[in-house]
Amino acid sequence: MSGNSKKSLGGLPYRRIVVKMGTRLLTGGGSELNLDIMAKLVGQVAQLHRQGAETIIVSSGAIASGRHKLGLSKKIRGIPYKQVLASVGQGRLMNTYERLFEQHDITVAQALLTKADLSDRAGYLNARNTLLALLELRVVGIVNENDVVSIDEIKEAKFGDNDNLSAMVANLVDADLLMILTDIGGLYTADPSRDPAARLIPEVRKVDAGIKRLGAITRSNLGTGGMVTKIEAAALATSSGVDVIIADGREPDAIVRLASGEAIGTHFLPAAGNLESRQRWMVSGLCTRGKLIVDGGAALALRKQNRSLLAAGITRAEGKFARGDIVAIYDAGGTQLGCGISNYSSGDIGVIKGAHSTKIAGLLSFDYGPEVVHRNNLALLEREEPSAHRETIPVQR
Ligand code: GLU
Numbered sequence: 001m002s003g004n005s006k007k008s009l010g011g012l013p014y015r016r017i018v019v020k021m022g023t024r025l026l027t028g029g030g031s032e033l034n035l036d037i038m039a040k041l042v043g044q045v046a047q048l049h050r051q052g053a054e055t056i057i058v059s060s061g062a063i064a065s066g067r068h069k070l071g072l073s074k075k076i077r078g079i080p081y082k083q084v085l086a087s088v089g090q091g092r093l094m095n096t097y098e099r100l101f102e103q104h105d106i107t108v109a110q111a112l113l114t115k116a117d118l119s120d121r122a123g124y125l126n127a128r129n130t131l132l133a134l135l136e137l138r139v140v141g142i143v144n145e146n147d148v149v150s151i152d153e154i155k156e157a158k159f160g161d162n163d164n165l166s167a168m169v170a171n172l173v174d175a176d177l178l179m180i181l182t183d184i185g186g187l188y189t190a191d192p193s194r195d196p197a198a199r200l201i202p203e204v205r206k207v208d209a210g211i212k213r214l215g216a217i218t219r220s221n222l223g224t225g226g227m228v229t230k231i232e233a234a235a236l237a238t239s240s241g242v243d244v245i246i247a248d249g250r251e252p253d254a255i256v257r258l259a260s261g262e263a264i265g266t267h268f269l270p271a272a273g274n275l276e277s278r279q280r281w282m283v284s285g286l287c288t289r290g291k292l293i294v295d296g297g298a299a300l301a302l303r304k305q306n307r308s309l310l311a312a313g314i315t316r317a318e319g320k321f322a323r324g325d326i327v328a329i330y331d332a333g334g335t336q337l338g339c340g341i342s343n344y345s346s347g348d349i350g351v352i353k354g355a356h357s358t359k360i361a362g363l364l365s366f367d368y369g370p371e372v373v374h375r376n377n378l379a380l381l382e383r384e385e386p387s388a389h390r391e392t393i394p395v396q397r
Pocket of ligand 1: 063145147
């Protein structure tokens with residue numbers, strides 16, 4: 001299977017593109033899939049396809065379509081009810097895409113994914129292989145969460161929103177660009193529905209606490225997760241080396257213009273350097289069973305010196321995990337540094353934390369080596385950037 005490479009055929013700056021379309025975009029805010037809107041969006045994806053781009057769609061709309069078919073009210077809530085709606089609507093959603101893409105002689109495929117499937121390394125690789133094979137066959141994969149089997153009660157087993165799912169898919173297929181299309185122009189300096197002085201932020205270099213705060217203040221009529229989950233998705237995908245743009249999908253030709261590099265919406269720049277596939281899986285957060293909190297010296301050694309994590313630098317272990325599980329690594333200030341495979345269980349780390357490596361055997365009466373996380377099993381997230389975003393370019397809309 002070919003890897004991705006930036007700069008592509010047909011003059012597009014991005015070759016492999018994941019397009020996420022939310023329910024409000026597909027319905028135009030109405031109660032049913034809007035065929036005119038969908039035809040325009042599909043026409044744009046078809047144009048990129050003809051230009052040689054490899055495209056995957058992450059599409060919501062199953063629940064809305066099922067609800068409309070059954071003539072049920074939006075007021076009835078609850079996960080089992082939504083699962084019923086999704087199972088009624090998913091076929092209708094796919095049928096709509098199939099008919100629309102047929103007009104462009106493009107074959108589509110359905111891929112329903114769950115977090116539980118992808119948290120298993122084999123499941124992750126199988127899903128990746130399938131999606132890459134579809135791209136190679138020039139089939140447009142249409143991905144949604146498998147709502148029928150993903151339940152909220154098992155919190156960790158549900159993506160919960162297609163924003164996070166889209167980042168996961170972009171990560172799975174090593175995409176160059178993830179477009180998160182919605183019905184707001186992007187990320188603003190304040191809530192544009194309340195504050196007339198709110199300005200669009202055209203570019204974000206790093207998703208830091210300030211950016212997350214901006215996401216939280218944007219009033220959400222944005223579908224399941226609002227701006228918060230879109231920013232989470234941007235953080236995940238950019239950490240894997242994917243460009244992410246949150247933009248208003250209702251803008252004329254938004255998909256085609258974004259793919260050709262036009263500055264619409266908010267562009268989240270990728271972290272320097274692509275992570276290799278195994279590291280992407282680790283940082284996806286799908287499989288982290290616990291946390292290790294490290295002191296300043298260890299944080300520096302991990303970030304700057306490409307060193308392994310030793311027991312001496314660990315101040316705390318959180319959660320219950322076994323030897324071989326993936327853990328998230330945080331500094332004392334609560335910033336995630338990365339993820340890695342732990343050589344010791346959470347219980348063992350409780351005993352050896354802070355200790356010099358030579359003391360491990362004595363403390364545990366066994367020893368799996370001096371490294372709690374070996375540098376070869378480490379995927380770091382952090383990158384150094386002078387400022388988080390630029391607001392200098394005024395954007396007309
Ligand atoms: N999977 C849901 C659906 O197709 C949507 C979830 C979301 O929009 O985030 O209706």
